[in-house]
Amino acid sequence: MTSQNDGNTVFLTEQEVERIQITVKDKLKKCSELRGHARERRDAKTAISQATAASLMADMAGTSDPNIAQTKGRGGTLPVLVVGQPYPPCVVSLQDLEPMKLADLLMDTHHRGRQLTVKRASPVVTLAARSWTMVQDKVGEEIERLEVCLHTSRQGEDVLQSASVFVIKEPYFTLTDQGEATLRIDHPSDLIACWNEIANSGEVAAEKVARSFKVDGDTLLKQNDLPIAHAKYTESLKAARQEIVSNANPDLARDISRSRTHVNFLLDQVDEAKADAEASLTSRQDQRSKELDSKAYFSAGCAAYKLGEYQDAKDSFEKQLKLVPGDKDANTKLRKIEMRLREQEIGTYDVTKIRAGLSRARPRVDAASFIKMTKLGDSPGRGRGLFAMHNVSPRDIIMCEKAFCVVWGHEREAWTAMTYDVRDDRIRVSPVGLSKSIVHKLLNNPSQLRKVIDLYGDYQGDGESVFMTEEGPVVDTFRIHDIMSRNAFDAGKQYEEEGSSNASTGLWVWTSYINHSCIPNAKREYIGDLMLLRATRPILAGEEVFITYDESSDYDARKTALMNTWGFECNCALCTAERSDDPAARKKRQELATDADAFLEREHWANAKRLTIVRAQRLAQAIDDTYDEERYKGLPRVATQRIKDWLAKASPRR
Numbered sequence: 206m207t208s209q210n211d212g213n214t215v216f217l218t219e220q221e222v223e224r225i226q227i228t229v230k231d232k233l234k235k236c237s238e239l240r241g242h243a244r245e246r247r248d249a250k251t252a253i254s255q256a257t258a259a260s261l262m263a264d265m266a267g268t269s270d271p272n273i274a275q276t277k278g279r280g281g282t283l284p285v286l287v288v289g290q291p292y293p294p295c296v297v298s299l300q301d302l303e304p305m306k307l308a309d310l311l312m313d314t315h316h317r318g319r320q321l322t323v324k325r326a327s328p329v330v331t332l333a334a335r336s337w338t339m340v341q342d343k344v345g346e347e348i349e350r351l352e353v354c355l356h357t358s359r360q361g362e363d364v365l366q367s368a369s370v371f372v373i374k375e376p377y378f379t380l381t382d383q384g385e386a387t388l389r390i391d392h393p394s395d396l397i398a399c400w401n402e403i404a405n406s407g408e409v410a411a412e413k414v415a416r417s418f419k420v421d422g423d424t425l426l427k428q429n430d431l432p433i434a435h436a437k438y439t440e441s442l443k444a445a446r447q448e449i450v451s452n453a454n455p456d457l458a459r460d461i462s463r464s465r466t467h468v469n470f471l472l473d474q475v476d477e478a479k480a481d482a483e484a485s486l487t488s489r490q491d492q493r494s495k496e497l498d499s500k501a502y503f504s505a506g507c508a509a510y511k512l513g514e515y516q517d518a519k520d521s522f523e524k525q526l527k528l529v530p531g532d533k534d535a536n537t538k539l540r541k542i543e544m545r546l547r548e549q550e551i552g553t554y555d556v557t558k559i560r561a562g563l564s565r566a567r568p569r570v571d572a573a574s575f576i577k578m579t580k581l582g583d584s585p586g587r588g589r590g591l592f593a594m595h596n597v598s599p600r601d602i603i604m605c606e607k608a609f610c611v612v613w614g615h616e617r618e619a620w621t622a623m624t625y626d627v628r629d630d631r632i633r634v635s636p637v638g639l640s641k642s643i644v645h646k647l648l649n650n651p652s653q654l655r656k657v658i659d660l661y662g663d664y665q666g667d668g669e670s671v672f673m674t675e676e677g678p679v680v681d682t683f684r685i686h687d688i689m690s691r692n693a694f695d696a697g698k699q700y701e702e703e704g705s706s707n708a709s710t711g712l713w714v715w716t717s718y719i720n721h722s723c724i725p726n727a728k729r730e731y732i733g734d735l736m737l738l739r740a741t742r743p744i745l746a747g748e749e750v751f752i753t754y755d756e757s758s759d760y761d762a763r764k765t766a767l768m769n770t771w772g773f774e775c776n777c778a779l780c781t782a783e784r785s786d787d788p789a790a791r792k793k794r795q796e797l798a799t800d801a802d803a804f805l806e807r808e809h810w811a812n813a814k815r816l817t818i819v820r821a822q823r824l825a826q827a828i829d830d831t832y833d834e835e836r837y838k839g840l841p842r843v844a845t846q847r848i849k850d851w852l853a854k855a856s857p858r859r
């Protein structure tokens with residue numbers, strides 16, 4: 206939840222908003238006029254020199270994007286990204302897609318059911334929010350532009366740089382924001398980088414192929430060329446798992462799985478690391494096999510631990526101990542797991558130790574989530590919500606949750622953009638770096654997809670729940686963008702000053718089910734990426750838990766933020782009372798609240814003289830007088846709150 210209400214608010218002038226809207230609408234109009242028309246042929250020489258020049262320019266100017274609209278706020282310049290009409294990713298495996306050529310492309314068309322193989326024909330132009338290059342098809346007679354939007358890197362490097370041959374699943378041929386024809390990739394899973402000739406092994410050659418790819422993988426691993434090492438091991442495994450090889454030499458696939466486990470850990474592909482470790486088990490009793498299996502159980506345990514599957518991790522480490530009794534590493538891990546399981550079960554955390562382990566370099570905690578005192582339920586008019594399962598006293602912890610994903614202001618991944626959403630014609634400040642990181646994490650760890658996709662988002666995709674094809678995990682980036690927009694929280698300024706372009710934000714999956722109220726009963730606190738939710742008033746078992754998404758005391762500002770960022774109008778008792786206020790009284794209250802804020806900026810309660818206190822009392826009274834006694838009975842007078850807090854601290858000393 207990302208409204209910027211600090212000194213870094215980004216302002217757009219009306220002209221800037223209009224300029225962005227006109228540019229995008231012009232492009233959309235052109236797209237609909239051209240839809241279904243044949244593609245115009247490009248001249249190869251011109252296309253390649255255009256890309257070469259743009260690549261040089263981008264290298265010299267850094268990654269700022271000369272074509273992307275930029276907007277200046279008090280906190281700096283932000284890129285403007287356009288969120289177009291969402292479309293689903295391809296959920297079909299390559300073998301079920303019919304090949305096509307560049308010459309077959311139709312303008313502004315999703316070529317469903319088709320696949321296109323292309324090879325890079327120019328340098329890659331790497332920009333802040335996209336990269337592009339020129340590509341040719343197999344015959345080499347045609348050339349076209351290929352652009353990857355926002356989710357440009359996979360396995361740590363620009364995907365267009367990472368290979369020279371690509372297969373595009375269900376190609377989308379459209380226009381760039383500047384009106385140039387392009388193949389456009391929004392979903393990373395629609396672009397397959399080909400590092401290897403597909404192993405067409407034949408029965409006799411299969412084992413040879415497997416071994417040869419493994420040797421390549423080993424060499425690349427030594428050179429730290431991880432994505433390609435991974436690709437080589439994957440091809441190697443494909444060949445080694447063919448029945449003809451696995452029957453004759455079952456250990457070959459185990460060896461390769463063992464090597465790929467290591468690469469997967471280095472690439473943070475924890476799901477596959479776990480699967481590979483388990484696939485490498487021999488279950489034999491000779492000394493050498495026991496040693497190998499012990500390592501495999503250790504790897505599987507570490508992977509399960511990283512995924513937060515502590516019971517599973519415990520099982521693996523215990524199996525390791527059976528093979529190598531007294532193993533020090535396994536015992537250390539088991540002790541840690543006991544702590545995590547305690548946190549999960551009874552919510553006891555060694556807060557001092559956790560805090561002591563945090564720093565800018567290590568901003569994430571090693572802790573489990575404690576969520577079992579809350580349950581999910583229907584919240585009429587608000588979708589789903591979280592409900593307390595026991596009575597909770599003020600200040601008590603209701604739940605603690607370790608973030609699914611956080612990007613901190615000081616990290617490379619943290620960047621904010623203004624997004625112009627053509628669906629509702631609105632421009633918002635959006636932590637797109639968080640969106641990228643979530644997509645990346647899900648591609649690497651598809652076992653986590655279900656719980657994120659289940660969160661609330663406006664765009665529901667095409668209703669298909671296909672998360673995996675032969676080629677790997679499928680992530681709908683439009684869906685993740687929408688989920689992130691409605692569910693991400695700021696992560697608190699814990700490590701350094703942040704500006705509008707690098708706010709710290711994160712996604713806490715269980716916390717995302719908590720609805721908003723302007724008179725909440727719970728408040729968030731943070732220790733690193735562990736979010737603690739405390740009761741601010743007594744909560745009864747069965748009562749819904751509410752936090753506030755926007756703390757503004759100004760009704761109109763709050764109403765706008767709630768609608769703009771979260772898409773709803775709040776109907777809590779406070780909003781109902783404020784809605785019935787005489788607009789003049791509301792305006793007066795807001796002016797007085799602004800005066801009060803200025804007063805609080807100037808005067809510290811610790812040094813306040815009697816006269817200053819009297820002025821504060823008068824100001825508080827004047828604000829109070831704008832509230833109707835009857836209508837506000839039992840409701841907080843939020844505009845008076847801050848100055849009353851000041852008075853509570855100042856008065857006893859005079």
Ligand SMILES: C[S@@+](CC[C@H](N)C(=O)[O-])C[C@H]1O[C@@H](n2cnc3c(N)ncnc32)[C@H](O)[C@@H]1O
Nearest residue numbers: 587588589661691692717718719720721771773
């Ligand atoms: C973080 S999610 C909260 C969980 C959500 N209700 C669900 O069903 O998953 C935020 C979304 O919940 C809804 N919501 C939250 N508080 C609300 C409220 N007070 N009134 C109406 N809708 C609310 C809005 O659709 C908002 O975009």
